[in-house]
Amino acid sequence: MVSSLCWHSMLTPHDQLPIHTHIQEVPPGAITIGRILICLPRGKGPKLEEDSFSSGNVRFHIALPAGGNDGYKIVEDTHKTTPVTFVNEECVPMVVSLDDADLKVAREGGVWAAVEWKKEGIFDFDYLVAM
Amino acid sequence: MPRALGLAVDLAHDDDDEEQHSLIELSSNSGAFNPEHSTYSPNNQRRRRSFTTTSLRHLGSASSTTSPFCKLMAALFILSIICVYKLGLQEGRNVAYEESSNGYIEDVESKNSGDSAGYQVLKSKGSGEKSENEDSNNNPWVLFHDKDDNGGGKVVQPEKSLPTPSPTKLETPPPVPTYTPTQQEEPSDAEEEEEEEEDEDESSISFYKPPSNPYIDKFKFNTSAFLTFHQNQWKQRAQNAIDIKTKYGSYCSNVDKFPDDKPMCPPLQVVDNTAIYEWDVKILNQGPTVQCMETGTKDIRCGRSDPWLNKTIWPLVRGPFCAVQDKQRNEKIPLPEELKPYYELGYDRVDPTKSTDGKPFNGGTPSPSKNKLFTFGPKIVQDHLLKFEAMLDHYYQGLSTQLLERQLSPTPESEYYLPMLTSYANQISRIILRSTKNGGDINDEMNKLVIGVLGDSVTSGTDNCYYDAWPEQLRRQLSPIFASMNINIEIRNAGKNGGWNLSPQMLCAHDMLGVNDERYIENDGLGLDFLFQCNNFVKATAVDAEHLIRRALLGGSGSHSTTVISMNLQKDMDGDAFIERYSKYGLSIGNVYQDALPELGLPESGYKYWFPANDRAFWGMQGDGFCHLTTRSGSSSVVNRNWHWGPKTHQTYADAYALLLVRATRMAIDDLVAGRMPPDSFPKPSDVEVLMDAPSEDTPPSYRDLYISDMISEKADNNNNGGISGVRCAVGAANQPNSTLLSHWLRPAEGSPFEEKMKSRNGVSFVPIDHLNSTGFYKVSSPISPPNNAVEVGDWVADPTSFGAEAPRTREQCLHVDGSTLVNMNNKPDISWLVWVSSWRICLSY
Numbered sequence: 016m017v018s019s020l021c022w023h024s025m026l027t028p029h030d031q032l033p034i035h036t037h038i039q040e041v042p043p044g045a046i047t048i049g050r051i052l053i054c055l056p057r058g059k060g061p062k063l064e065e066d067s068f069s070s071g072n073v074r075f076h077i078a079l080p081a082g083g084n085d086g087y088k089i090v091e092d093t094h095k096t097t098p099v100t101f102v103n104e105e106c107v108p109m110v111v112s113l114d115d116a117d118l119k120v121a122r123e124g125g126v127w128a129a130v131e132w133k134k135e136g137i138f139d140f141d142y143l144v145a146m
Numbered sequence: 147m148p149r150a151l152g153l154a155v156d157l158a159h160d161d162d163d164e165e166q167h168s169l170i171e172l173s174s175n176s177g178a179f180n181p182e183h184s185t186y187s188p189n190n191q192r193r194r195r196s197f198t199t200t201s202l203r204h205l206g207s208a209s210s211t212t213s214p215f216c217k218l219m220a221a222l223f224i225l226s227i228i229c230v231y232k233l234g235l236q237e238g239r240n241v242a243y244e245e246s247s248n249g250y251i252e253d254v255e256s257k258n259s260g261d262s263a264g265y266q267v268l269k270s271k272g273s274g275e276k277s278e279n280e281d282s283n284n285n286p287w288v289l290f291h292d293k294d295d296n297g298g299g300k301v302v303q304p305e306k307s308l309p310t311p312s313p314t315k316l317e318t319p320p321p322v323p324t325y326t327p328t329q330q331e332e333p334s335d336a337e338e339e340e341e342e343e344e345d346e347d348e349s350s351i352s353f354y355k356p357p358s359n360p361y362i363d364k365f366k367f368n369t370s371a372f373l374t375f376h377q378n379q380w381k382q383r384a385q386n387a388i389d390i391k392t393k394y395g396s397y398c399s400n401v402d403k404f405p406d407d408k409p410m411c412p413p414l415q416v417v418d419n420t421a422i423y424e425w426d427v428k429i430l431n432q433g434p435t436v437q438c439m440e441t442g443t444k445d446i447r448c449g450r451s452d453p454w455l456n457k458t459i460w461p462l463v464r465g466p467f468c469a470v471q472d473k474q475r476n477e478k479i480p481l482p483e484e485l486k487p488y489y490e491l492g493y494d495r496v497d498p499t500k501s502t503d504g505k506p507f508n509g510g511t512p513s514p515s516k517n518k519l520f521t522f523g524p525k526i527v528q529d530h531l532l533k534f535e536a537m538l539d540h541y542y543q544g545l546s547t548q549l550l551e552r553q554l555s556p557t558p559e560s561e562y563y564l565p566m567l568t569s570y571a572n573q574i575s576r577i578i579l580r581s582t583k584n585g586g587d588i589n590d591e592m593n594k595l596v597i598g599v600l601g602d603s604v605t606s607g608t609d610n611c612y613y614d615a616w617p618e619q620l621r622r623q624l625s626p627i628f629a630s631m632n633i634n635i636e637i638r639n640a641g642k643n644g645g646w647n648l649s650p651q652m653l654c655a656h657d658m659l660g661v662n663d664e665r666y667i668e669n670d671g672l673g674l675d676f677l678f679q680c681n682n683f684v685k686a687t688a689v690d691a692e693h694l695i696r697r698a699l700l701g702g703s704g705s706h707s708t709t710v711i712s713m714n715l716q717k718d719m720d721g722d723a724f725i726e727r728y729s730k731y732g733l734s735i736g737n738v739y740q741d742a743l744p745e746l747g748l749p750e751s752g753y754k755y756w757f758p759a760n761d762r763a764f765w766g767m768q769g770d771g772f773c774h775l776t777t778r779s780g781s782s783s784v785v786n787r788n789w790h791w792g793p794k795t796h797q798t799y800a801d802a803y804a805l806l807l808v809r810a811t812r813m814a815i816d817d818l819v820a821g822r823m824p825p826d827s828f829p830k831p832s833d834v835e836v837l838m839d840a841p842s843e844d845t846p847p848s849y850r851d852l853y854i855s856d857m858i859s860e861k862a863d864n865n866n867n868g869g870i871s872g873v874r875c876a877v878g879a880a881n882q883p884n885s886t887l888l889s890h891w892l893r894p895a896e897g898s899p900f901e902e903k904m905k906s907r908n909g910v911s912f913v914p915i916d917h918l919n920s921t922g923f924y925k926v927s928s929p930i931s932p933p934n935n936a937v938e939v940g941d942w943v944a945d946p947t948s949f950g951a952e953a954p955r956t957r958e959q960c961l962h963v964d965g966s967t968l969v970n971m972n973n974k975p976d977i978s979w980l981v982w983v984s985s986w987r988i989c990l991s992y
Contacts, residue, residue, distance in 0.1 A: 057646060076900065076903075087899035100845060108852060127899050127900065129895070130912075144654065145873070
């Protein structure tokens with residue numbers, strides 16, 4: 016059984032809100048196309064720099080369910096699979112696409128995504144996007 | 147009780163100015179008018195009344211038999227009568243609509259004919275032709291007339307093309323404004339040929355003509371007496387504006403741009419803080435009672451440190467004039483008692499803080515023998531809708547349709563209007579049927595019409611009480627009517643201040659607007675019925691727009707899978723092409739009139755001189771072109787506050803959507819009565835060609851290039867089948883009333899599939915194990931906040947947690963939407979792993 020409490024409990028500060036605190040659960044099928052983005056705010060905080068990837072300050076990885084028993088297939092440096100233009104863009108693809116097999120398991124079992132970054136590579140982010 | 151003050155409010159973006167606007171600091175006594183010279187203080191409604199009294203007194207003085215002002219006004223009045231006579235105004239409004247009992251006609255081939263239509267403003271509906279009289283430059287109402295023959299469906303961008311005042315040019319009494327936002331160049335021969343071909347095909351095009359409204363006839367809103375009265379008032383207002391300009395110049399004109407301008411107050415010498423220009427103090431003293439030389443500062447041009455202008459021109463010159471017009475209107479053409487319920491809506495005019503939502507109108511009961519599709523009496527509800535429209539027509543002095551239709555494209559002159567309206571009507575039919583299916587119990591959570599709202603600070607209500615923001619005004623206006631159909635109106639506003647990019651918000655519309663609410667998931671997936679996006683300042687791009695539009699309109703299935711969408715133009719967005727491509731599925735485009743509502747007249751034509759110039763943002767531009775002293779809800783009739791809309795502009799924008807939705811509801815009820823059911827299938831993405839060009843393959847794709855590739859992909863039908871839910875989001879700025887707190891998706895790396903690799907590389911988790919319980923990891927700001935949180939307002943507002951004098955509302959009425967759940971980025975370990983998951987399965991582990 017899927018419980019929405021897991022989301023609710025993570026947002027403890029909002030428990031006290033006087034307005035609706037809508038509880039959500041990310042349903043199966045959240046991954047539709049097989050793409051993951053991380054979006055960047057407008058503020059003056061640290062940005063994803065042009066050399067962030069080439070310097071190794073920032074790396075993107077994903078882990079997909081594989082083999083049952085909580086096994087995972089880790090794919091490192093997904094940003095290298097399909098280079099993208101990201102300087103001065105509001106969002107940056109972490110994963111541009113998945114092949115059909117990976118897409119299927121991602122749709123059914125979700126996907127873990129990771130940013131491995133050095134201190135000098137940390138950038139402000141806001142929306143984490145799955146599509 | 148909102149916990150806004152108890153939460154750590156994210157001010158990280160407050161440093162960002164919005165579209166490079168500079169904040170203007172005014173003295174702490176701003177918002178209250180000069181007590182030495184006026185008793186007007188908008189602290190409460192009672193004082194507002196005293197304003198009227200005082201204003202009348204002022205005018206009375208000025209209007210004594212020896213007053214030159216009086217003589218001028220008398221002369222102008224006589225002149226206006228002569229002009230009216232010369233113009234040959236005749237009985238009746240130009241027949242804009244062929245009175246048709248059937249309502250939505252199929253063909254309107256040249257029904258207009260300007261024959262004997264003395265009141266020339268209204269453009270004939272459904273005709274590409276224009277009578278000669280419509281080009282008359284002698285009628286102020288032509289202001290609302292789009293002079294472009296084929297421009298009905300054109301998307302206007304007045305915020306970009308607004309003419310700038312030319313204060314040095316002395317005005318003569320009307321010539322009338324000739325605002326032509328869709329003005330086009332002369333067509334080439336080839337274009338003319340093309341137009342001729344189009345004309346030949348026009349007979350096959352269906353245009354919209356609204357059904358007749360018996361209350362317009364009953365209350366004689368279409369008689370020459372009604373229209374001439376208002377027309378004469380308009381001329382008087384125009385003359386008054388010209389007088390203001392002639393006597394006092396133009397407010398804070400920008401001498402850099404317009405060196406010949408005669409500014410109301412001169413810029414000051416840097417050294418000794420004296421005026422650069424010689425200034426005719428005698429003239430200035432005829433009206434304004436504060437000399438800007440005394441109030442300006444050396445490094446800020448006139449008026450920026452002291453809002454002297456509105457303390458003088460408005461309360462002493464324009465305000466009293468408007469008060470007289472308002473009194474005349476109320477005496478000559480009062481709002482009929484029968485229409486008052488649609489105007490009053492629970493407003494307490496003595497103490498606005500006690501205003502409540504309007505009570506539901508009685509919707510009657512359906513006739514069981516006739517139709518089982520309704521839980522209300524369709525004729526009774528239709529009657530409410532007609533009265534509402536009539537109320538608007540009275541309020542806008544006979545110009546409600548022209549004025550409000552301009553706010554949204556396509557307009558009824560366009561062939562695309564009827565299909566767009568039909569999409570709205572179909573959506574409302576679905577909502578009515580959904581309500582009927584649920585038993586028509588208004589207390590049932592499922593019986594609601596849901597409107598999601600995206601936008602920037604204007605839409606969030608910044609610089610206003612949220613009470614006056616257009617989404618809230620729209621909700622308040624429509625709720626009693628829809629309640630008569632046992633349907634609640636729910637508006638979810640996720641408008642954010644200018645510190646946030648719009649593109650990801652459009653991407654994340656589904657989660658930002660709470661469509662994933664589990665109540666709805668369990669109930670046939672009720673989502674957003676409508677999505678209105680209004681972003682005056684913060685723009686996304688045409689690619690973002692098309693991506694969202696296609697997700698909203700295409701590929702749906704079932705009863706709730708599409709969202710009828712309306713938005714402003716985005717960067718590089720060809721509005722006409724979008725209208726042509728998508729309006730048949732429900733797209734409309736909102737036209738933003740920044741500080742120049744259509745009813746104001748435009749600066750170049752001389753009707754705005756008691757306001758600041760376009761480029762001089764100012765706190766509280768008072769008054770509108772109709773001389774409404776307040777909004778219908780009793781808020782100040784302020785057009786702009788700072789660079790944001792004031793209550794009056796919000797009201798106009800809300801009215802535009804209200805009129806559209808009311809029209810659509812009339813059509814929906816007619817359809818259902820006639821047995822016409824809304825379609826339950828929708829076009830697939832592959833059925834509708836993408837407007838955006840395929841991205842170049844020469845450079846690595848940006849995320850927007852990926853959007854385009856997705857849209858034109860053969861897999862688009864599969865990819866888009868989630869509607870706007872095809873994209874899911876976490877974290878970020880959302881958190882609005884009646885919306886959802888975005889989930890965070892973030893996890894400690896420990897326990898994740900990456901734990902081993904992280905440790906092998908001496909990394910640490912960016913997200914602490916106890917991040918849910920620690921108070922520092924997330925920065926959470928309340929979904930609602932004081933009205934002035936989004937931008938710094940200095941001393942303009944004495945109490946930034948409410949609105950005080952200018953808007954007599956309670957703190958709760960003033961709280962506006964602005965919240966977020968963000969990661970505190972101060973935590974920066976040397977090497978760290980940020981891990982997140984988009985899997986529902988993770989929830990199983992708790």
